Amino acid sequence: MQETQEQRQMQFYMAPMEGLTGYVFRNAHARFFGKLDKYFTPFIAGSGLSHRELHDVLPEHNRDLPVVPQIMTNRAADFLAVAKRLEEFGYREVNLNLGCPSGTVVSKGRGAGFLKDPEALERFFEAIYDACPLRISVKTRIGVSDAEEWERIRAIYARFPVEELIIHPRLQKDFYKGPIRWDAFARAVSCFNDNRDCNGFKGCDDFKKTPLCYNGDVHSVAAYRQLREQYPQVDRVMLGRGILMDPFLVQHCQSGESDYALERLRDMLQTLLQEYRREMGNDTHTLYKMKEIWTYLGLRIADNGTKALKKIKKARTLEEYRIGAAEALRAWEETCAE
Ligand SMILES: Cc1cc2nc3c(=O)[nH]c(=O)nc-3n(C[C@H](O)[C@H](O)[C@H](O)COP(=O)(O)O)c2cc1C
Structure with missing residues (x-):
């Protein structure tokens, strides 16, 4: 509409x-x-x-x-x-x-x-x-x-x-x-x-x-x-x-539309990670920021994303975070498609 x-x-x-x-x-x-x-x-x-x-x-x-x-x-x-x-x-x-x-x-x-x-x-x-x-x-x-x-x-x-x-x-x-x-x-x-x-x-x-x-x-x-x-x-x-x-x-x-071009969310998250890293020069702080961002994004994911969100929460390195985030994004996509 x-x-x-x-x-x-x-x-x-x-x-x-x-x-x-x-x-x-x-x-x-x-x-x-x-x-x-x-x-x-x-x-x-x-x-x-x-x-x-x-x-x-x-x-x-x-x-x-x-x-x-x-x-x-x-x-x-x-x-x-x-x-x-x-x-x-x-x-x-x-x-x-x-x-x-x-x-x-x-x-x-x-x-x-x-x-x-x-x-x-x-x-x-x-x-x-x-x-x-x-x-x-x-x-x-x-x-x-x-x-x-x-x-x-x-x-x-x-x-x-x-x-x-x-x-x-x-x-x-x-x-x-x-x-x-x-x-x-x-x-x-x-x-x-x-x-x-x-x-x-x-x-x-x-x-x-x-x-x-x-x-x-x-x-x-x-x-x-x-x-x-x-x-x-x-x-x-x-x-x-x-x-x-x-x-x-x-x-x-x-x-009034409800299409989700998920690649835009993916690209934004990628940019956030790069820019926080550049700004803070520190992987630990960057990881903390990305986890905080996901505490909000995660609220839009149904039960299919629970495991992925746990992975993000427990991640100790940016690599572990990336694996969890890729899974969580897929869950985001599935939830939006419903
Ligand atoms: C983590 C967090 C940080 C916030 N920081 C500020 C701030 O610096 N200045 C401000 O005026 N409001 C701040 N707020 C309040 C928000 O601007 C907003 O008024 C509130 O979240 C309600 O709007 P929303 O339901 O759209 O989020 C903050 C809220 C949260 C949850």
Whole structure:
């Protein structure tokens, strides 16, 4: 089923995923599966760029890709210092991470942990929106432990010229598995997108129209279609685990087709292996990365792939990995053909 004219305008973003969707992955995916509309980098933390962070944003590592670097901090000075470096590299937009649920991050009041203190968050926004030379988009959860927190949080976003608001409608306490809080997303659509009343929420009338992007659990074409049907006015979607489980996902969402040209997956995996090896200069680290990639790809394989996936998991050398991966790819093919 082909999408309609209106739906064809959907924009697809690659989610930031630490350790996974860095420059090697985003380049390989773009090469074999087509360019997406935006790629968000895994978060940059602190006031400068580490070796890994620097390599991830270097323009020569992201040629022709629309990349948006992501920053995670609760200190305006650090945010502005990193943004300045990114501006020197030619970036025009940065993204603020207000969604990371990890305990160590949250305990320092960063990521989703920053949502615990709306007053501090508002002061932080005043400082960064006042002084940042780049456009600032926000990726957020809807609160820490109670969905009611969302009212206060979205009132803050409404005050500032947020370039786009990417909403992962879960609470921090939900991590990546809790229920999607559709009600909270609906309220955001109603205020930021439609500028309609949302249960008489104070300040709603003044909400600026802000582009919204949906993120969370779009891991199949069916889930994508459901989102489109429910929220036809939302024209941006960010995909993370879905692309890792099935690199064909965006193409299938766009075309409505479900053909799997497996040689493209094979070629992408081959390129990933070569590029990780070149980047890290070390077989052990490369092996670790490929195993991590397969923890997601493996979720799409039926029981016929269990043995192959075990081989990958147990591999101690790249040669052992290659044998397991070849078998797992065959299982992938069989599962897709069903
Ligand atoms: C291993 C892992 C690493 C992640 N790293 C980041 C990150 O660096 N920045 C961020 O904003 N979100 C990060 N996320 C969250 C994803 O970007 C995304 O919001 C989440 O996985 C839900 O979307 P999905 O269901 O499409 O994967 C990470 C998620 C996972 C599982």
